[in-house]
Amino acid sequence: MNHVACSFVGFYLSTVFFLDSALLSEASSLRLGDNIVSLNGKWQLVNSNSTFSLSAEVPGCVHTALQRQGVISDPYYRFNDLAYRWISLDNWTYTTSFSLPACVEEVQDVQGKGKVVLVFEGVDTISTISLNGVTIGTTDNMFRRYDFDVTGLLKDQENILQVFIMSAVAYASQRSRAHTKYRVPPDCPPPVQKGECHVNFIRKAQSSFSWDWGPSFPTLGIWKGVRLEVFNTFRVLSFTTSLKYDSADSSWSVEVELFFDVVVASKGLVHISIPLLLSEAEFQLSLTPGQRKTSFILQVNQFQNVSLWWPFGHGDQRLYNLEINVKLDDGETFKAQRMVAFRTVELVQELIPSSPGLSFYFRINGKPIFLKGSNWIPVHAFQDQVTTDMITVLLRSAQKANMNALRVWGGGVYEQDFFYNLCDMYGIMIWQDFMFACALYPTERDFIQTVREEITQQVRRLKSHPSVVIWSGNNENEAAIATDWFNISVADRPLYVKDYVNLYVDNIRDIVLQEDSTRPFLVSSPTNGVESEREGWVAQNPYDPNFGDTHYYNYFTDCWDWTAFPRTRFASEYGFQSWPSLSTLSKVSVSSDWDFSSNFSAHRQHHEDGNQQMLRQAELHYILPNSTDSVQRYRDTIYITQVMQAQCVKIQTEFYRRSRSDISEGKGHTMGTLYWQLNDIWQGPSWSSVEFGGKWKMLHYWAADFYAPVLSVGIEDKGDLLIYAVSDRQSEQHSVKAKVKLFSWSSFNPVCSLESNMTTVKAGGSTLVFQQSMSALLSQCGNCTRRSCLITFHLSSAAEPISPHNHIFLSSPRQAEGLQKPNITFTVKDAGVVQNFAVTLHCSFPAVYVWLDVDDVPGHFNLNGFLMLSKKTTVIFGAWRSTSVEEITANLHITSLRDVY
Ligand SMILES: *[C@@H]1O[C@H](CO)[C@@H](O)[C@H](O)[C@H]1NC(C)=O
Ligand SMILES: *[C@@H]1O[C@H](CO)[C@@H](O)[C@H](O)[C@H]1NC(C)=O
Ligand SMILES: *[C@@H]1O[C@H](CO)[C@@H](O)[C@H](O)[C@H]1NC(C)=O
Ligand SMILES: *[C@@H]1O[C@H](CO)[C@@H](O)[C@H](O)[C@H]1NC(C)=O
Ligand SMILES: *[C@@H]1O[C@H](CO)[C@@H](O)[C@H](O)[C@H]1NC(C)=O
Ligand SMILES: *[C@@H]1O[C@H](CO)[C@@H](O)[C@H](O)[C@H]1NC(C)=O
Ligand SMILES: *[C@@H]1O[C@H](CO)[C@@H](O)[C@H](O)[C@H]1NC(C)=O
Ligand SMILES: *[C@@H]1O[C@H](CO)[C@@H](O)[C@H](O)[C@H]1NC(C)=O
Secondary structure, three states: OEEOOEEOOOOOOOOOOOOOHHHOOOOOOOOOOOEEEEOOEEEEEEEOOOOOEEEEEEOEEHHHHHHHOOOOOOOOOOOHHHHOHHHHHOOEEEEEEEEOOHHHHHHHHOOOOOEEEEEEOOOEOOEEEEEOOEEEEEEOEOOOOEEEEOOOOOOOOOEEEEEEEOOHHHHHHHHHHHOOOOOOOOOOOOHHHOOOOOHHHOEOOHHHEEEOOEEEOOOOEEOOOEEEEEEOOEEEEEEEEEEEEEOOOOEEEEEEEEEEEEOOOEEEEEEEEEHHHOEEEEEEEEEOOEEEEEEEEEEOOOOOOOOOEOOOOOOOEOOEEEEEEEEEOOOOEEEEEEEEOOOOEEEEOOEEOOEEEEOOEEEEOOEEEOEEEEEEOOOOOOHHHOOHHHHHHHHHHHHHOOOOEEEEOOOOOOOOHHHHHHHHHHOOEEEEEOOOEOOOOOOOHHHHHHHHHHHHHHHHHHOOOOOEEEEEOOEOHHHHHHOOOOOOOOOOHHHHHHHHHHHHHHHHHHHHHHHOOOOOEEOOEOOOOHHHHHOOOOOOOOOOOOOOOEEEOOOOOOOOOHHHOOOOOOEEEEOOOEOOOHHHHHHHOOHHHOOOOOHHHHHHOOOOOHHHHHHHHHHOOOOOOOOOOHHHHHHHHHHHHHHHHHHHHHHHHHHHHHOOOOEEOOEEOOOEEEEOOOOOOOOOOEOOOEOOOOOEOHHHHHHHHHOOOEEEEEEEEOOEEEEEEEEOOOOOOEEEEEEEEEEEOOOOOEEEEEEOOOEEEOOOEEEEEEEEEHHHHHHHOOOOOOOOEEEEEEEEEOOEEOOOOEEEEOOOHHHOOOOOOOOOEEEEEEOOOOOEEEEEEEOOOOEEEEEEEOOOOOEEEOOOOEEEOOOEEEEEEEEOOOOOHHHHHHHOEEEOHHHOO
8 A cells, every 4th residue: 555645846847957967866846736646656566477476666667676576686697688588578567556645635525626637657668557447548658658537536545556568579569460461671670689579560669679789678667657646727738948049130039838738717827037037028828628738938138148058069058047937816826947048950951062962060059060979879778777877977978078969869768858958958969869760660540649649748848958959750761761671672662651751751740840940850860851852751872971961880891991981961870899898797797708709798799790790890900819818818809899999980980070171072071970879778799989887988088089179180091191180169260280200119209200380270170281191201200111100190289289199000000010018017096186096007118009997996087098109107097986096906907909919
């Protein structure tokens, strides 16, 4: 029996005020004027034949409950994803019982008036819900909130609420079987993913049936809160704000929408204000029973100077508090507030001189902005276990790597409010996909209907966030049809194109355009944008580099060969896999698994031939680890996959950044790089730069450099060494020179040093600052050959370096002459700042890809995976919890390339 109490606190209007980001917490409490009775907490859970009966937390899921009760162990451990498959094939029932607190009785007593609504913020996924034995509704979409009117169904004592949840796997299979007219591929994921079939038939995180970076855990549960809302007159279903700029008179206005659920006709006043901008207005309100949408325009005081919201790296992220106050004549009130921000966003697709196709870039507040970032996947297979700390660590890590954008990828979940609040604060722009990925989808009436409700709710929930800069209908589904992933005959194709247009254009796009006029919408990613539209929404080649965005993967070609990359307008996906560190893997494995050819290594790899692809790419440039100590060899192999990944993504990203101003053979003007992928869903090999648990891979350290605001990029082109200065700055021009040094692999003293002339670097562009024939350079520098030397460079203005130090190798390190075991030793000291430790390294010879790993101590170094060209270097480790010099010393492993063979 649950003893519940009335509370007067609000819920989904998570208007969070983060003054001190260290004190971040989910949704601050707001009084909504309603009586809210939370039904969260301990429920009972049983499976279909009652062999399992246990206590389960709501919000939660079956797997979490079974684990917390000790019925199963960690589902991520070794092969447990297969061992626990039965959980998802069974049906489960959640039950709770509760008495009503006085507030509800009062409302119920008012005969003919008053309403009680049972609200499920999220059910995963297929359920039938009953209250006191009466079926009150069903659910079929985990991305929707469900409201059930239960007025008159409640008793004072012992109300029984039951949620029967059917196996999502069984449901998907049933729905696919019922779809008899034609197949809707793909049927099943590739066997290497060890997943379940027909996920496209269910509105659930598509990756929950397995992905090429994640396990199959088709969860069941009540993954978000449950509550009763009790009210006499009205309640507010949602509250949105849209900021609009009128360029004609340089003024801003805010459109406020309030969605009401009204019981009795009422009149009153709505007061809206932004106190800091001395802007306020009052409006008459007249409500009739039913669901009502009202909207009001607040004109921002024109004598106030509005501070704009800028993406990270381009200015401040100024947020203003907007307050709203509803007062009805009968005395009922509603109050809420939310942070609003002033910014405009445009997606520019226009003709470019001397290039076929169209541009594709974002203009924020009228300025072109290069999007730098990555792709975001679900933080956990069990979403109920995602904490605000996990999200904070990831978003902070993104910002520390100089990212200003993330794409919330369409195969996972619409993230929780906390995520978007933090992105608003951090200046991280969000490319928001709708949750459809790598598949075709059915278009039965009930499927379309539930999708329409999902899209409407999600747009209303997310559109007030300045961080969200674009909506996109799906992940890769235009490409799936256009490039025939599923062996669809030419004759059948129009049928699938029709379904595609029906779902993403006639329904999803239609809703988005109605609900939100303040940001662009794309039907897919990748897409050719307006060109895809011109071709009937499915372009002949959605990967066309002259239009829109592209996704590009190639594991076979040598990634050092930049000429192989498509010079795209916008790279929204590209990447290479690596393995996470041994300390991360050791949480889910035993020492007999620690071998690259173990069953465990094969089992965790969900991408066909992925482990071999990593080694083959690494082997092009590095000697593979061959220690006779098998655990050491395993550690070293993990290391070499991370070196390969960091180096490949760096070369590709630098190529895109330096292409921002170039047009070469008609291609270029690249204005965005979102590498695949930021985070991991579990401890396994993937394209991520941050491991499950928050530890940074080498790639993430490198991203901070290759995403620096001002960057020097060195390449070899037709026998010349070229050095470019890439600047993301908006206005200042710089006079810079490139400082170039040649080092031999065997000495700390440069073989020679050169400088370019002072060159003026374009703001928001890429400028060639140094060019010299490579063979002339080598001979000018005495004894250098391609195998014996490497080149370092950076940009310097007057005396100050203004770009990170960078380098290029003239041959593969596997052929480097003179590269010796560096014999790195270290000492650790307190750095004098709380939780900061100084690690001083000494080496006997130059070392490359110097990697520091402190196992489980959370935190990150200020520099890692670096080239060490001096005998002594000090790096700082910033810990995320209290630790000691002793703990760091005991856990620190240092590896450089020459140490692994
Ligand atoms: C009950 O269901 C569980 C889980 O599906 C299954 O393993 C078990 O064999 C069933 N027991 C009986 C008695 O049917
Ligand atoms: C789960 O529920 C469905 C729908 O009621 C039913 O067809 C199926 O047999 C049930 N499965 C089990 C294991 O009881
Ligand atoms: C707005 O900015 C202008 C120019 O900086 C300044 O003169 C004026 O006082 C500001 N107005 C307010 C209300 O802050
Ligand atoms: C593709 O479909 C055709 C029939 O349309 C069939 O003959 C062929 O075997 C299929 N190929 C694959 C790889 O499934
Ligand atoms: C610097 O400029 C001078 C004069 O224009 C030119 O002769 C010289 O080659 C330039 N040096 C470099 C490194 O580009
Ligand atoms: C060139 O290399 C030779 C042999 O390694 C060495 O003796 C000589 O001093 C070097 N010359 C220069 C200019 O570095
Ligand atoms: C390795 O470094 C230590 C400490 O600097 C030094 O004593 C030792 O001689 C070095 N060994 C080699 C082989 O260079
Ligand atoms: C590992 O490979 C290197 C380079 O090929 C070789 O010198 C070394 O002897 C090998 N070590 C072992 C243990 O096989």
